[in-house]
Amino acid sequence: MSTLALIVCLGFIAWVFRWDHKNFRAHPRALWVPTLWMMRCGSRGIDYWTGGFGGDRLDPIFVAIILLSGIIILLRRRINWRFIFAQNLALSIFYAYLMISVFWTDDLDNPAIKLFRPATDLVMALVVLTDPAPKEAIMAVFRRTAILLIPLSVVLIRYFHDLGMMPAKNWGADIWIGVTTHKNPLGQLCVVAVLAFVWSLVAAHKSGKSLLSRKVEWVYFAMCAYLFNGGGEQDSRSSTAILCGIFGLMIFFVLGRMKPNIHRLGSRLATATVVLTLVYVTMTAFDISPKALVAESQGKSPDLAGRDLIWSETIRLGLENPIFGTGYGGFWVPAVWDKMDPGVDNHPMEAHNGYIEVFANLGLVGVGLMILFVIQTTVGALHTIRTDFEYGRIRLVVIGIVLLMNYSEAIFPTAVHIWWFSFLMVAYSAEPKPNLRGSTSGVHPGIKTVTATHPKKAIA
Numbered sequence: 001m002s003t004l005a006l007i008v009c010l011g012f013i014a015w016v017f018r019w020d021h022k023n024f025r026a027h028p029r030a031l032w033v034p035t036l037w038m039m040r041c042g043s044r045g046i047d048y049w050t051g052g053f054g055g056d057r058l059d060p061i062f063v064a065i066i067l068l069s070g071i072i073i074l075l076r077r078r079i080n081w082r083f084i085f086a087q088n089l090a091l092s093i094f095y096a097y098l099m100i101s102v103f104w105t106d107d108l109d110n111p112a113i114k115l116f117r118p119a120t121d122l123v124m125a126l127v128v129l130t131d132p133a134p135k136e137a138i139m140a141v142f143r144r145t146a147i148l149l150i151p152l153s154v155v156l157i158r159y160f161h162d163l164g165m166m167p168a169k170n171w172g173a174d175i176w177i178g179v180t181t182h183k184n185p186l187g188q189l190c191v192v193a194v195l196a197f198v199w200s201l202v203a204a205h206k207s208g209k210s211l212l213s214r215k216v217e218w219v220y221f222a223m224c225a226y227l228f229n230g231g232g233e234q235d236s237r238s239s240t241a242i243l244c245g246i247f248g249l250m251i252f253f254v255l256g257r258m259k260p261n262i263h264r265l266g267s268r269l270a271t272a273t274v275v276l277t278l279v280y281v282t283m284t285a286f287d288i289s290p291k292a293l294v295a296e297s298q299g300k301s302p303d304l305a306g307r308d309l310i311w312s313e314t315i316r317l318g319l320e321n322p323i324f325g326t327g328y329g330g331f332w333v334p335a336v337w338d339k340m341d342p343g344v345d346n347h348p349m350e351a352h353n354g355y356i357e358v359f360a361n362l363g364l365v366g367v368g369l370m371i372l373f374v375i376q377t378t379v380g381a382l383h384t385i386r387t388d389f390e391y392g393r394i395r396l397v398v399i400g401i402v403l404l405m406n407y408s409e410a411i412f413p414t415a416v417h418i419w420w421f422s423f424l425m426v427a428y429s430a431e432p433k434p435n436l437r438g439s440t441s442g443v444h445p446g447i448k449t450v451t452a453t454h455p456k457k458a459i460a
Contacts, residue, residue, distance in 0.1 A: 002159035009155040016147045019216055024143070024200075025136050030073045034124040034425075037066050038145045042189045042418040043179040063116055070123035077130050084126070087429050090376040094369040095122060098328050098413060101362055105330030114329050117415035125424035135391035138425050139199050145418075146193030150223050153178025153186060157227075168235055176236040178227065184409060187241025188419055190224040194245055195397065197221060198252065240408045248401040255385070255393045262389065266382055307352045307408060313340045314351040318360040325363030328413075350414075354406030358413065370412060373427070374403070380429035395426040 040046070045059040085092050095118070102114045131137035156164025157176050165174040166182070180186045197217040204214050228245075230236025258265060317339055318325065325331070332349050351357040358366050378399055385392025402423045405411055414420050 005155050005159045009151050013148055013151055016216055017144070020143060020147060024140065025133060027131060027133070027137060027140055030127060031131060031137055031140060033066060033069045033073060034127050035141050035144045037120065037124045038141050038418065038421060039148060040066075041416050041421045042145055042149050042185070042192065044181055060116075063120055067116060067120040067123060070120065070127050073127050074123065074130065079126070079130055084428075084430060087380075088376070088427075090369070090372040091427055094366075094373045094413075097366060097369055098362065101325065101327040101366070102329065103327070104324070105327035106333075118328070118413070121415055121421050121424055124421065125428055128425050129428040129430060134430075135388065135394060138394060139196055141425070142192050142196035142422070143200065146189075146196050146220060149179050149189055150193050150220055150227070153180070153189070153227060154223050157231075173231070173233045173235060176227065176230050176233075183230065183236050184238045184240060185418070186227060187238025188244075188405070188409075190227050191241050191245040191248065191401065192418060192422065193220055193224050195248060195252075195401075198249065199394065202256075240405060244401045244405045247404050248397050251397045251400045252393065255396065259389055262385055265385065269382075309341060309343050310348055310351060311353055311356055313344055314353075314356050314360050318356070318363075321363060323363045324365055325359065325361045328361050331357075331360040350410035352408055352410060354410045354412035354414075357410040374399075377423075377427040377429075381426065384429070398422050398426045 040062065046062045047057070047059045050058055098118060099115050105114075128134060128137045128141060153164065156178055158164070161174065164176065164178055166177050168175050175183050176186060177183060178186045178189070180189060197220050201211055201214055201217050204217075205211055228237065228242055230238075255262075255265075258268075314331075317336060318331070337344070337347050351360060355367070358370050362370075378396075381392055381395035381399060383392075384395055402411055402419055405419060411417060411419050411423070
C-alpha cells in the first residue's frame with residue numbers, strides 16, 4: 001500500500017508540474033537551479049535520502065554543483081556588478097562581514113568550508129533577481145518547491161512513518177516532520193506553499209478566471225491545512241508558522257485594499273509602529289506580557305517551551321565576545337553547552353531567536369549591520385510597491401513574515417534555510433532609474449545590454 005501511495009503521489013506531482021508549465025509564464029531553464037536549491041532548503045540533506053553513499057559526501061557535492069552552476073549563469077548574464085552593489089550596499093557589507101567572521105571561529109577545522117552554503121544562498125538569490133521577470137521568478141520558485149515537497153510530506157507522514165515522523169519526547173505522540181527535519185521547518189514549508197498559491201489565485205482572479213475552477217490551488221491548501229493541524233496533536237503543530245502564515249496573509253490583503261492610496265503606506269507603517277510600541281510599553285508597565293498572552297492563546301507555556309532560558313543563557317555567553325561575536329557558525333559548539341544553565345539540557349543548536357542568534361555569532365557589529373540591511377530592504381520594498389505593486393507587495397509580505405518568525409526561530413542568517421533564502425530573494429533590489437522622459441528602460445538594470453548572437457545564450 002505504501003509503495004502504491006508513493007507512485008500515485010509522484011504521478012500527481014508530475015501532472016501538477018505539467019499544469020504549472022501550461023498555466024504560468026515560461027522562465028529560462030536556468031531558474032531550475034535556484035528552484036532545486038530552494039527544494040534542498042525546504043527538506044533534508046541529500047545524504048539523508050541516499051544513505052550517504054558510503055559517507056556524508058553527496059550533499060557537499062550537490063552544494064558545489066549548485067554554486068558552480070549559479071556562477072556560470074551569472075557570468076553568462078554579464079551582470080553590471082557596480083550597479084548591483086550600489087543598490088544593495090547594506091546586504092553586501094553584511095555578507096562580507098559574515099564571511100570574514102568565519103576566520104576567527106575557534107572550533108572549526110576548516111572555516112572556508114563554512115562559506116560554501118551562505119555563498120550559495122547569495123548566488124542563487126542573484127540568479128532569481130536577474131531573471132527577466134524577478135517577481136514571477138520568485139513565485140515560480142516558491143510554487144515549484146511546494147508542488148514537490150507538500151504532497152511528499154503528506155505521503156511520508158501517512159505511509160512511511162520512519163521517514164515522515166520523529167519520536168516524541170516524554171512518551172507523547174510522534175511528531176510530524178514530512179520531508180523536513182522538525183515540525184517547525186514543516187510549518188515554514190507550508191507557509192511558503194500558502195503564499196505561493198494565494199498569489200496564484202489572485203493572479204487568476206485578476207485575469208477573469210473563476211476561483212472555484214482553480215482546483216490545484218485548493219488541493220494544495222487542503223494539504224497545507226492537514227499538515228498545519230498535525231493530526232490534531234499539539235506537539236505536531238508549529239504555532240510560530242501558523243501565526244506567521246496568518247500575519248503574512250493579513251499583510252497581503254491589507255496592502256491589496258490600500259492599493260489606491262499606496263503612496264501613504266510609509267506614513268501609515270510608521271504610525272502603526274509607534275502605536276504598537278506604545279501598546280507594548282503600556283502592557284509591560286502593567287506587568288502584562290504580550291508574549292505570554294500569545295503563547296497561551298496557542299496552548300503553549302508562557303516561557304515558549306523553555307525558550308526564555310535559552311535566550312537569557314545565549315545573551316549571557318554572547319557577552320563574552322560582545323563586539324565581534326564568536327564568528328559565523330562559531331557559537332553553537334559542544335563547549336558552549338557545558339557553560340549553560342543545567343536547565344538547558346537539550347543541547348540546542350540555535351537560540352530560537354534570530355536577533356539573539358546574530359548577536360551570539362556576529363556580535364554588536366553584526367547586529368548593527370543586520371539592522372541596516374533590514375532597513376535598506378524595507379525601504380527598497382516600499383519604493384518597489386509604488387512602481388510595481390504586486391512585486392512590492394510580495395517583498396513586503398516576505399519581509400514581514402521573516403521579521404516575525406525570527407522572534408521564536410533563528411532565521412537570521414541561517415544558510416540553507418527556506419525562509420532565509422526567501423528573504424534574500426526579496427532583499428536584493430535592482431530598481432530601474434527613470435530616463436529623461438520619466439519612463440524606465442525595458443532592459444533589466446542589473447544586466448549589461450548585449451546582443452545575443454546564439455539562441456542558446458539568450459535562454460540563460
